[in-house]
Amino acid sequence: MAVYQMGPIAMDESFIYTFFPLLIAILLLIYIKSKEANETVGEQTGSTSSTYSLWDPDRKRPAVSDTAAPTFFQEPITPFDDSMEILSTPPHPFRPFKPKYHMTMGLEKCAPNDLFLLDSLYPSRIALRKRIVNEFPEMTLGASQTCDTTIKELYSYILSQHLPLRFPKLFTITADAEFKNHVSGDVFPAIPPKSSMEALKILATTVEDDILILQKEEERETYSLQGFIACFPNGFDSSKKMGMGLNEIHEPVPMFKERLALSMERFFGKLEVGKWVRRLNWTISTHDRLFLPTGNHHYEGEQIPEQPETVDLEKTFLRVERQVLLRLPASRDMVFFVKTYMTRLARVKEEGQGEALATAIDGWPEKLGVYKKRIVWGEAVKAALRA
Numbered sequence: 001m002a003v004y005q006m007g008p009i010a011m012d013e014s015f016i017y018t019f020f021p022l023l024i025a026i027l028l029l030i031y032i033k034s035k036e037a038n039e040t041v042g043e044q045t046g047s048t049s050s051t052y053s054l055w056d057p058d059r060k061r062p063a064v065s066d067t068a069a070p071t072f073f074q075e076p077i078t079p080f081d082d083s084m085e086i087l088s089t090p091p092h093p094f095r096p097f098k099p100k101y102h103m104t105m106g107l108e109k110c111a112p113n114d115l116f117l118l119d120s121l122y123p124s125r126i127a128l129r130k131r132i133v134n135e136f137p138e139m140t141l142g143a144s145q146t147c148d149t150t151i152k153e154l155y156s157y158i159l160s161q162h163l164p165l166r167f168p169k170l171f172t173i174t175a176d177a178e179f180k181n182h183v184s185g186d187v188f189p190a191i192p193p194k195s196s197m198e199a200l201k202i203l204a205t206t207v208e209d210d211i212l213i214l215q216k217e218e219e220r221e222t223y224s225l226q227g228f229i230a231c232f233p234n235g236f237d238s239s240k241k242m243g244m245g246l247n248e249i250h251e252p253v254p255m256f257k258e259r260l261a262l263s264m265e266r267f268f269g270k271l272e273v274g275k276w277v278r279r280l281n282w283t284i285s286t287h288d289r290l291f292l293p294t295g296n297h298h299y300e301g302e303q304i305p306e307q308p309e310t311v312d313l314e315k316t317f318l319r320v321e322r323q324v325l326l327r328l329p330a331s332r333d334m335v336f337f338v339k340t341y342m343t344r345l346a347r348v349k350e351e352g353q354g355e356a357l358a359t360a361i362d363g364w365p366e367k368l369g370v371y372k373k374r375i376v377w378g379e380a381v382k383a384a385l386r387a
């Protein structure tokens, strides 16, 4: 029998005939198994071949993205399977009221997939936002020059990554690098336009959320408002808040200074890229107007209007804001998204929650009740909810 010398090891012929085929078989098996494992991970996370994963160097990229940074989010965005169906789904029934109000940060984790919650109101809300932006450009859009690159970063992310990946039937990127909104029919460049105002206008009429951009000011040790899209502000004029720090922005809010100012400043300082959070705010509105640069709050020194005897629950609303806060990866600026939900109080009562809401209105501390105008509509609304 022939004996072969391989370096220091001597092997006979029968060993080579069995060893090498066995080695090749093992390597083949390892390759097949690892391929299977990759496919299983994709199934478990709900991802498909079109999923854009930031951790995968060979990921499929949307046609255009100029400022995409390496870690926008920590979980991949997965396509909403039947995004067309979203347009026949009613808005999410957020009912955040509790018997007793505690002024806390109230933050929860927000999955990247849930940044924008689209629903059946999307087409009418977008049409309304277009009218508001055209009629009140100064109060709805604004940015300082320091925001130019931040706005580009945000625009690229939302138009060329997030929306087409999450809702692939509603938003696409064309071969000509254009973003197509299949609901409104709008087509915009996927690359951010040079003008920040133009970029903000496109964003304002593509997503339903208002967007506030805050930048760190070293000298003032705070984050200040440097850019905004505010089509549905709840009682304040964002253009008047421009340049203000977090404390100053919230100056009219009773108890804010004592209860939230410090924790909020700390939180803004330490929130990491990729860790998105969300919170809910709620109030009562005695009309259905969404664009409210004044009016839903009572400020010190203002006269208190006469209290109505009765209210019509069909025309009085639970106004809920779903707010999402995140840090942009390239600029490291903070972005605050606000989506507004309006529910007729008649509906809340039909759901059997009339008493719970009346109790929650009573649960606001006195000063907060004044700020939210409970002194005006409180008794009439509670009586109607309890009737």
Ligand code: HEM
Residues within 6 Å of the ligand: 103, 104, 105, 106, 212, 214, 225, 235, 236, 241, 249, 250, 251, 252, 253, 260, 264, 279, 281, 282, 283, 297, 325, 336, 372
């Ligand atoms: C996690 C962060 C935040 C918390 C916990 C928070 C909390 C609050 C609370 C409790 C109110 C009182 C409103 C109500 O209860 O109806 C309020 C009002 C307000 N917040 Fe915030 N907020 C946060 C972030 C922001 C950011 C980033 C902005 C950006 C501009 C902002 C702008 C405002 C404005 C403009 C008002 C109304 C103030 C007024 O009446 O003039 N908030 N916020």
